[in-house]
Amino acid sequence: MNPAPLSGLYAPSLSLVTDLYQLTMAYGYWQQGMQDREAVFHLYFRKAPFQGGYAVAAGLALAVDWMENFSFSEEDLKYLGSLRGSKGAALFPAEFLHYLRELKFTCNVEAIPEGTVVFGNEPLLRVQGPLLQAQLLETALLTIVNFQTLIATKAARIREAAGPQDQILEFGLRRAQGFDGGLGASRAAYLGGVDATSNVLAGQRYGIPVRGTHAHSWVMAFEDEPTAFAAYAKAFPDDSVFLVDTYDTLEGVRHAIKIAREMRANGHELGGIRLDSGDLAYLSREARALLDEAGFPKTRIVASNDLEENLITSLKLQGARIDTWGIGTQLVTAYNQAALGGVYKLAALRKADDSGWDFTLKLSEQLIKTSIPGILQVRRYTNEKGQPRADMLYNTAEPLPEQLTLVDPFDPTRRRPVRSEASFKELLEPVFRAGKRVLELPTLAESRAHAQREVQSLDPSIRRFLNPHVYPVGLEESLNTFRTNLILEKRPQRPA
Numbered sequence: 307m308n309p310a311p312l313s314g315l316y317a318p319s320l321s322l323v324t325d326l327y328q329l330t331m332a333y334g335y336w337q338q339g340m341q342d343r344e345a346v347f348h349l350y351f352r353k354a355p356f357q358g359g360y361a362v363a364a365g366l367a368l369a370v371d372w373m374e375n376f377s378f379s380e381e382d383l384k385y386l387g388s389l390r391g392s393k394g395a396a397l398f399p400a401e402f403l404h405y406l407r408e409l410k411f412t413c414n415v416e417a418i419p420e421g422t423v424v425f426g427n428e429p430l431l432r433v434q435g436p437l438l439q440a441q442l443l444e445t446a447l448l449t450i451v452n453f454q455t456l457i458a459t460k461a462a463r464i465r466e467a468a469g470p471q472d473q474i475l476e477f478g479l480r481r482a483q484g485f486d487g488g489l490g491a492s493r494a495a496y497l498g499g500v501d502a503t504s505n506v507l508a509g510q511r512y513g514i515p516v517r518g519t520h521a522h523s524w525v526m527a528f529e530d531e532p533t534a535f536a537a538y539a540k541a542f543p544d545d546s547v548f549l550v551d552t553y554d555t556l557e558g559v560r561h562a563i564k565i566a567r568e569m570r571a572n573g574h575e576l577g578g579i580r581l582d583s584g585d586l587a588y589l590s591r592e593a594r595a596l597l598d599e600a601g602f603p604k605t606r607i608v609a610s611n612d613l614e615e616n617l618i619t620s621l622k623l624q625g626a627r628i629d630t631w632g633i634g635t636q637l638v639t640a641y642n643q644a645a646l647g648g649v650y651k652l653a654a655l656r657k658a659d660d661s662g663w664d665f666t667l668k669l670s671e672q673l674i675k676t677s678i679p680g681i682l683q684v685r686r687y688t689n690e691k692g693q694p695r696a697d698m699l700y701n702t703a704e705p706l707p708e709q710l711t712l713v714d715p716f717d718p719t720r721r722r723p724v725r726s727e728a729s730f731k732e733l734l735e736p737v738f739r740a741g742k743r744v745l746e747l748p749t750l751a752e753s754r755a756h757a758q759r760e761v762q763s764l765d766p767s768i769r770r771f772l773n774p775h776v777y778p779v780g781l782e783e784s785l786n787t788f789r790t791n792l793i794l795e796k797r798p799q800r801p802a
């Protein structure tokens with residue numbers, strides 16, 4: 307299935323999904339005659355979310371869709387034309403609105419494919435093109451990539467805790483940040499490794515398998531629990547999972563077994579039971595024993611109730627017999643980290659006389675917040691098994707030296723020479739050339755499979771939740787020297 311647009315929820319146009327300042331800057335660039343100066347921006351985050359050791363890149367297909375549809379409709383222009391400054395004059399003059407009407411997307415875009423594991427400071431996207439256009443992409447690209455990457459990473463962590471065999475169902479829509487948050491979260495959660503969603507729109511839109519059980523209200527709507535189970539089994543004789551905790555969980559399991567026997571007599575099998583409260587370790591062990599004794603060793607045990615990766619890990623350590631995890635709130639809201647702080651920074655600007663590049667840098671008191679100049683590529687070095695060993699950021703606008711050395715940008719005394727025979731791949735791939743898409747996008751299921759391979763290829767020390775090992779991401783030495791000199795040049799040198 308083709309990645310369908312997020313558009314549609316908020317018809318008719320999405321090009322106004324932006325912050326006002328992007329448009330005021332665009333007008334200013336146009337007024338200055340700078341609109342077509344070639345610029346390079348990088349989109350990257352600084353720290354992996356959840357105090358983890360990695361992130362799973364996500365959102366590219368949605369970003370591509372948004373960029374392909376980038377244009378201002380008559381309605382958009384009418385609205386922009388109606389905006390007034392504080393003295394009552396039009397914020398944007400008619401000539402500029404006309405310019406926006408005619409504007410065609412002509413940027414070059416490179417991106418790291420969805421599902422790839424990524425680390426702090428690595429550009430997930432690189433946009434090169436006319437300054438005004440590249441600026442106008444900022445907000446939407448960040449909105450898409452920050453949330454998708456955050457949720458895909460959370461899902462990958464939940465997969466890590468559950469292990470490769472267990473089923474993971476995403477149940478979060480009711481707790482999501484609005485319809486769009488729910489839809490986007492279901493997509494990213496699937497990409498990051500869940501098996502199915504209860505979100506029907508996400509199933510329709512993205513081809514994600516839809517699954518579910520039933521609610522307490524179903525049981526409460528009948529005179530007793532066995533009658534409710536029997537009625538559900540009648541409706542879905544081969545697709546029933548009974549929620550057993552409405553009154554008394556283990557009594558509920560016995561009722562489920564009673565109905566499962568009747569189903570079997572009619573040639574059907576109970577799919578599973580669901581536990582949604584109480585001590586899930588104890589109850590799942592007891593439920594497993596009751597089901598096994600009664601001859602239902604294949605009946606699955608689903609658990610839900612505010613679960614997340616650390617709880618799953620703990621339940622497994624406690625010997626829980628849960629094989630299917632229903633995860634809602636904690637996953638779709640990325641409960642313990644509200645947002646990924648990805649940024650979009652200008653890194654190069656063609657000189658006004660077109661004689662070459664000016665590499666640009668955003669200074670900060672904190673070195674981690676000081677940006678990296680250049681037209682960057684990410685090179686991933688791998689070992690003989692294809693496992694990532696270290697990444698190198700380098701400036702593609704400058705020739706690479708013969709002997710490559712990775713330098714830790716936060717501690718230049720930490721350096722690693724690169725063996726000349728080391729295998730590597732370049733992570734940023736061309737997506738748009740002069741506004742035309744040149745990359746065939748993988749399906750969501752393909753990106754999901756890629757994500758699982760990628761996470762598995764990481765050393766367990768980087769995947770663990772508690773104090774993960776820091777994966778080495780270095781600047782190529784000449785880039786690091788260039789950046790340090792640029793920092794020294796830009797930073798005011800105040801006398802002591």
Ligand SMILES: Nc1ncnc2c1ncn2[C@@H]1O[C@H](COP(=O)(O)OP(=O)(O)OP(=O)(O)O)[C@@H](O)[C@H]1O
Nearest residue numbers: 582583584585586587588610611612613617620624
């Ligand atoms: N064995 C366990 N070890 C650690 N945490 C558990 C265990 N069993 C359940 N939990 C978790 O404890 C948290 C608190 O559960 P809580 O007591 O609020 O729910 P409950 O009262 O059993 O059910 P509810 O309030 O939904 O009816 C939940 O996140 C649940 O997943």
Ligand SMILES: O=P(O)(O)OC[C@H]1O[C@H](OP(=O)(O)OP(=O)(O)O)[C@H](O)[C@@H]1O
Nearest residue numbers: 477582610611612613632633634635636
């Ligand atoms: O706990 P989550 O991970 O968010 O998973 C989704 C929850 O949604 C459902 O119940 P709901 O929360 O509507 O009611 P309940 O808490 O009373 O079971 C379901 O039973 C889960 O408990």
Ligand SMILES: O=C(O)c1cccnc1
Nearest residue numbers: 477504517518519520632
């Ligand atoms: O199908 C389920 O069991 C389900 C769906 C949404 C939320 N909680 C549970």
